Amino acid sequence: MPGNGKKKARVYQRREVPRDQHNVSRSVISEPAKKVLSRLNNAGYEAYLVGGGVRDILLGKRPKDFDIATNATPEEVHDLFRNSRLIGRRFRIVHVVFGREVIEVTTFRGNAVEADNDNTDDDRKTSEHGLLLRDNVYGNQEEDALRRDFTVNALYYCIRDFTVVDFANGIEDLRNQQLRLIGDPETRYREDPVRMLRAIRFAAKLGFDIEPETEAPIRELSQLLTHIPPARLFEEVLKLFSAGYGEATYNLLTRYNLLAPLFPETVRAIEAGESDELIRQALRNTDARIAQGKSVTPYFLFAAMLWPALQKEWRQRQDNGDPVQPALHGAIGKVIGRQVQATSIPKRFSGPMKEIWELQMRLPRRQGKRAFVTMSHPRFRAAYDFLLVREGCGEIEPGLGDWWTEFQRLDERGQERMLSELSSDAPKKRRRRKPVKRPAP
Numbered sequence: 001m002p003g004n005g006k007k008k009a010r011v012y013q014r015r016e017v018p019r020d021q022h023n024v025s026r027s028v029i030s031e032p033a034k035k036v037l038s039r040l041n042n043a044g045y046e047a048y049l050v051g052g053g054v055r056d057i058l059l060g061k062r063p064k065d066f067d068i069a070t071n072a073t074p075e076e077v078h079d080l081f082r083n084s085r086l087i088g089r090r091f092r093i094v095h096v097v098f099g100r101e102v103i104e105v106t107t108f109r110g111n112a113v114e115a116d117n118d119n120t121d122d123d124r125k126t127s128e129h130g131l132l133l134r135d136n137v138y139g140n141q142e143e144d145a146l147r148r149d150f151t152v153n154a155l156y157y158c159i160r161d162f163t164v165v166d167f168a169n170g171i172e173d174l175r176n177q178q179l180r181l182i183g184d185p186e187t188r189y190r191e192d193p194v195r196m197l198r199a200i201r202f203a204a205k206l207g208f209d210i211e212p213e214t215e216a217p218i219r220e221l222s223q224l225l226t227h228i229p230p231a232r233l234f235e236e237v238l239k240l241f242s243a244g245y246g247e248a249t250y251n252l253l254t255r256y257n258l259l260a261p262l263f264p265e266t267v268r269a270i271e272a273g274e275s276d277e278l279i280r281q282a283l284r285n286t287d288a289r290i291a292q293g294k295s296v297t298p299y300f301l302f303a304a305m306l307w308p309a310l311q312k313e314w315r316q317r318q319d320n321g322d323p324v325q326p327a328l329h330g331a332i333g334k335v336i337g338r339q340v341q342a343t344s345i346p347k348r349f350s351g352p353m354k355e356i357w358e359l360q361m362r363l364p365r366r367q368g369k370r371a372f373v374t375m376s377h378p379r380f381r382a383a384y385d386f387l388l389v390r391e392g393c394g395e396i397e398p399g400l401g402d403w404w405t406e407f408q409r410l411d412e413r414g415q416e417r418m419l420s421e422l423s424s425d426a427p428k429k430r431r432r433r434k435p436v437k438r439p440a441p
C-alpha cells in the first residue's frame with residue numbers, strides 16, 4: 001500500500017436535497033419502478049430508488065434500469081409481488097418482472113461488524129483474501145449507503161417527499177465528475193474485485209475520472225479478479241462491452257492491467273506481437289451499432305476479443321507443420337479451453353463464435369455452389385460482418401467484403417454472372433487429389 005498507512009477516514013454526513021434543488025422527477029421514472037416503490041410504501045416499508053437510476057437521471061441521462069432499496073426482507077418483497085422471484089446467494093435479491101423490464105429490489109445491507117444481532121455466521125462470509133463470499137446482513141438505510149461501491153451510486157430518491165438523500169457526498173462527486181469508492185479503496189476491492197471493473201465501466205460510460213485514491217490500488221490488485229467465478233466475469237465482460245463505450249473501456253482496461261485477468265490469452269498474444277487492431281475496429285463498430293439502437297451479440301464480441309489469441313495459436317500450429325484446416329481446429333479448441341478458465345462462455349455463444357471463425361476460411365472459396373452454401377449458413381451474416389472488420393483494420397486486402405456485399409444484393413442471375421466471372425478470372429488451381437492407392441504390381 002502506498003502512503004503512510006495512517007490515512008484519515010472520510011467522515012460522511014447525511015444530506016437531503018429538496019425537490020426544487022434537483023432534477024429527479026416521477027415523470028422520468030418507469031411505471032414499473034413507480035409501482036414497486038408505491039406498493040412497498042403502502043405496505044408500510046421504506047423504499048427508495050437508488051444506484052444508476054438516480055445517478056443517471058441527475059446527469060440528464062436515461063437510466064439503463066431501475067434499482068430499488070428497501071427495509072423489507074427479500075421474502076417480504078416476494079410476498080408482495082406475485083410477479084417476482086428470489087435470486088442470488090452471495091446477495092439475496094428480488095427481481096420484480098414486468099414484461100421485459102426487471103426491477104431489482106435489494107434489502108438494506110448492514111455492517112456485519114457492528115451488527116449486534118440475529119445474523120448468523122452464514123449471513124456474511126469472507127475468504128482469506130478478504131473476498132466477500134456472502135453479504136446478507138441487513139441494516140438501515142445509512143448502513144446500506146456505506147456498503148455501496150461509489151459515492152455517486154449511493155444516492156436515494158424518495159417518491160413520497162421527492163427528496164434525494166445523499167450519504168457519502170455523492171452529489172459533490174457527481175458535480176466534479178469523479179468516481180470515488182466509499183471507504184478504504186483497497187479493502188473494498190479486496191471484498192469484491194469486480195468493483196475495479198465497475199470503476200472502468202462507469203468511467204468510460206460517464207466520462208468521469210477515477211479519483212486518485214480510488215485509482216491507486218487498481219493495477220496492483222488487478223490479479224484478484226482471477227478469484228472471481230468465470231460465470232460472473234462473463235456477465236461483467238458483456239456489461240463492459242455492450243454499454244456503447246467499448247473502445248474507451250478497452251483502453252482503460254489495458255491501462256489498468258485489467259484486460260489480462262479477463263482475456264489472458266489475448267494479452268499474451270498482443271505482448272508477443274499480434275495486433276489488436278481488429279479488437280479496436282470491432283469495438284468501434286459495436287459502439288456505432290449501439291448508438292443506432294441495434295444489438296450486439298456476445299459471440300461476435302468474443303470472436304473479436306479472442307482473435308489475436310487464435311491467430312497466434314493457428315500460425316504456430318502451421319509453423320509446426322499442421323495443415324491449415326486441422327491447425328485452425330486445434331487452435332480453436334485450445335483458445336476456448338483456456339478462455340473458459342477466466343470467463344465462462346456459455347455453449348450457445350461458443351458454438352456460433354467457432355462458426356464465425358471457421359467461416360473466415362470458407363468466405364474466399366466461392367466457386368461452383370460454394371458461395372450459395374456459405375450464404376445459407378446460419379452464421380453467414382455474422383461471419384461476413386467479421387470479414388468486413390478484418391478488412392477495415394487492414395488485416396487482409398480489401399475486395400472480398402465488397403464481393404460478398406454485391407453478391408447478397410443481386411438476384412440469382414446476377415449471382416451466377418458473378419460466379420462465372422470469378423471462375424474465368426481465377427488462375428487455374430492445381431487440385432490436390434488424394435493419392436490413389438494402386439494395387440502393388
Ligand code: ATP
Pocket residue numbers: 050051052053064065067147148149150153154192194195
Ligand atoms: P447500471 O445499471 O447503469 O449499470 P448501476 O450503478 O445501477 O449501473 P447495478 O449493477 O445496477 O449498477 O447496481 C445497482 C447499485 O447496487 C449500484 O449503483 C451500487 O449502489 C450497488 N452495487 C452494485 N454492485 C455493487 C458492488 N459490487 N459493490 C457494492 N455495491 C454495488
Ligand code: MG
Pocket residue numbers: 051052053064065066067
Ligand atoms: Mg442499475
